[in-house]
Amino acid sequence: MTTPPERSTRRPWPVLTPAVLIMLVVLVVVLIALPWVLSNFWLRVATSALVFAALALSLNVIMGLAGYPALGNIVFFGVGAYVSGLAAANLGLPAPVAILLGAVGAAIYALIASRAMLSLRGSYFLMATVALNFLTLELIVVLRGLTRGARGVTIPPLVTGDPSTVYDTFYFLFLGLVAVGAVVLIVLRRSRLGLGLLAIKGNEDAASMLGVPTFRYKAIAWALSAGLAGAVGATHAYWIGFIDPGSSFDLIMSLEVFLIALLGGPLLVIGPIIGAFTFEVAGVIAWASFTEAHLAVLGVLMVIVVTYLPGGLPELPTRIRGIVARRRGTHGRSARAA
Amino acid sequence: MSQAIVNGILTGGLYAAFGIGLSLIYGVTRVISAVHGAFIVIGAYLAQSAWMAFGLDPFLMVPVLLVIGFGLGYGVQRLFIDKVMRRRVVMTITLTFGLDLIAVTGILLVFGADLRTISVPYASVGFDVLGARIPLVRLGIFAVAVILALGLELILRRTQIGTTIRAVSQNRTAAELLGIDTGHAFGMAHGLAAAVACGAGALLALIQPLQPFMGLSVLLIAFAVVVLAGFGSIAPVLISGMILGLTENLAGLYIGTEYQRLAIFVAYLAVASILPAGLFGRRFYAH
Numbered sequence: 001m002t003t004p005p006e007r008s009t010r011r012p013w014p015v016l017t018p019a020v021l022i023m024l025v026v027l028v029v030v031l032i033a034l035p036w037v038l039s040n041f042w043l044r045v046a047t048s049a050l051v052f053a054a055l056a057l058s059l060n061v062i063m064g065l066a067g068y069p070a071l072g073n074i075v076f077f078g079v080g081a082y083v084s085g086l087a088a089a090n091l092g093l094p095a096p097v098a099i100l101l102g103a104v105g106a107a108i109y110a111l112i113a114s115r116a117m118l119s120l121r122g123s124y125f126l127m128a129t130v131a132l133n134f135l136t137l138e139l140i141v142v143l144r145g146l147t148r149g150a151r152g153v154t155i156p157p158l159v160t161g162d163p164s165t166v167y168d169t170f171y172f173l174f175l176g177l178v179a180v181g182a183v184v185l186i187v188l189r190r191s192r193l194g195l196g197l198l199a200i201k202g203n204e205d206a207a208s209m210l211g212v213p214t215f216r217y218k219a220i221a222w223a224l225s226a227g228l229a230g231a232v233g234a235t236h237a238y239w240i241g242f243i244d245p246g247s248s249f250d251l252i253m254s255l256e257v258f259l260i261a262l263l264g265g266p267l268l269v270i271g272p273i274i275g276a277f278t279f280e281v282a283g284v285i286a287w288a289s290f291t292e293a294h295l296a297v298l299g300v301l302m303v304i305v306v307t308y309l310p311g312g313l314p315e316l317p318t319r320i321r322g323i324v325a326r327r328r329g330t331h332g333r334s335a336r337a338a
Numbered sequence: 339m340s341q342a343i344v345n346g347i348l349t350g351g352l353y354a355a356f357g358i359g360l361s362l363i364y365g366v367t368r369v370i371s372a373v374h375g376a377f378i379v380i381g382a383y384l385a386q387s388a389w390m391a392f393g394l395d396p397f398l399m400v401p402v403l404l405v406i407g408f409g410l411g412y413g414v415q416r417l418f419i420d421k422v423m424r425r426r427v428v429m430t431i432t433l434t435f436g437l438d439l440i441a442v443t444g445i446l447l448v449f450g451a452d453l454r455t456i457s458v459p460y461a462s463v464g465f466d467v468l469g470a471r472i473p474l475v476r477l478g479i480f481a482v483a484v485i486l487a488l489g490l491e492l493i494l495r496r497t498q499i500g501t502t503i504r505a506v507s508q509n510r511t512a513a514e515l516l517g518i519d520t521g522h523a524f525g526m527a528h529g530l531a532a533a534v535a536c537g538a539g540a541l542l543a544l545i546q547p548l549q550p551f552m553g554l555s556v557l558l559i560a561f562a563v564v565v566l567a568g569f570g571s572i573a574p575v576l577i578s579g580m581i582l583g584l585t586e587n588l589a590g591l592y593i594g595t596e597y598q599r600l601a602i603f604v605a606y607l608a609v610a611s612i613l614p615a616g617l618f619g620r621r622f623y624a625h
Binding site: 063069071115116117119120122123124126127128130131132134135138139141142251252255258259262292293294295296298299300301302303305306307310 | 364370418421422425426427428429430431432433435436437438439440442443444446447554555558561562565596597599600603604606607608610611612614
């Protein structure tokens, strides 16, 4: 017998059911084992997938939990890259300190921007984050005395040694950031803050009337999201060894992260990880044959996901079953459910 | 100083033409169409090609572009946006950005990545007013842009299809109950918006070198116009366009030309956060 109060404590999304738990354990084991299995080329692809996974997890803190579509969130990746890159190149700070500074710098930047931007909603918030990204890009270009402008900054190496050591180091660094993102999301969604954010996503005005300090919660979520994106940007700067405004504040990259978060669907933690690996592997295969039309492939993917797979990859099995059922001419339940 | 003001106002007319379509699409369908910038750039490239191939004046190309733009907008609405219109903004923006990337690739493959420019024979013709020089081209651009925006307004206010579009935007269900083909009405709205965008593209080609990726900055300007204007009629859009044009040109004069784009973004974010209802008090967001 289900009474109304019990109903209301029902979790708003799939939590640790046995199936999810098994998936999680398998995923962790596979992710840790990958460097011993993969060739250097595929290890680089996997590392890149981890970068996108970590960014999609950070996006999910503000978009998945609070429902704020921060399309321009790549701005914090860029700020993290620039803060740590300049700290390392100009001040000679050691890498761990520089990366930490990058994360903190990005979080502070989000807090500063939150005053002006978190009162906007929906499309307006979305376009404002895009504008913030380009505003910051222009600032970096203009303040060339400090940032070296459009010429970019060369970052001192994080580790030296044979290539495979370097590859492994960055793989595990990004895996660590993915783990941090996952832990942040898991802890958040069980906390008062996370529940408040979900209430904001559901109905912000109602949440506010029920006593949720909506602005403070949103600002904290955005700062956490930005801090994680900043750490990823900072580490990424060391990985590539060079940053410039165009590649650090790249809206295309932001769109890719957005698409990966959509691919994850309602699975806020596992979804982006699986989505990122699917996206990267598919990308390597598809873009090898369409180098000219790289952007169009991404565009077509975005159109397809929105039109036919709005629930993300978790929805794929039901979709396929629906198509198969229709092919067989049985317009039964599964077809309609899809 | 007076030169910067003249330039600002003249450019502002063009910016208004960029913004008015986006405002119409948002007002009617509640979708921020990220592909709007691509319509403008497609218009610009077609005008440049016609000029290069046949020596056709970009101003004469505008009527042709209106037709092409209308077709593009109607098609995009019926084929893609219709299906997902009522979904969350995350979905509609992803869809329209996806279409934008496809369009950008198309432009890149067809026209190449090199900068393209138009230099009309009367480029240096102009006259002096109060110590400022008014180039004939810029005055023409301003006039055509304002005519395009006014024309759109007239269609919306005075014609059958305009009435239909306004009815659908006010209450979709009621319009459907009255037997209005809402899908067609949304298509017409997007078609009209894209027509103005495409036509304005020819004007853009006259004053800026074209490159395939310029759509995004054009889109941001169009959106900034919408944010400043709020939702409403033509006057706020024209004034907002001019405010942005003035901001850009005065920043260029007093701070430095490399600060022009920065000034536009700062103005946009400042207005969006301080006056979320736009400069004219019409609340238009937060759905």
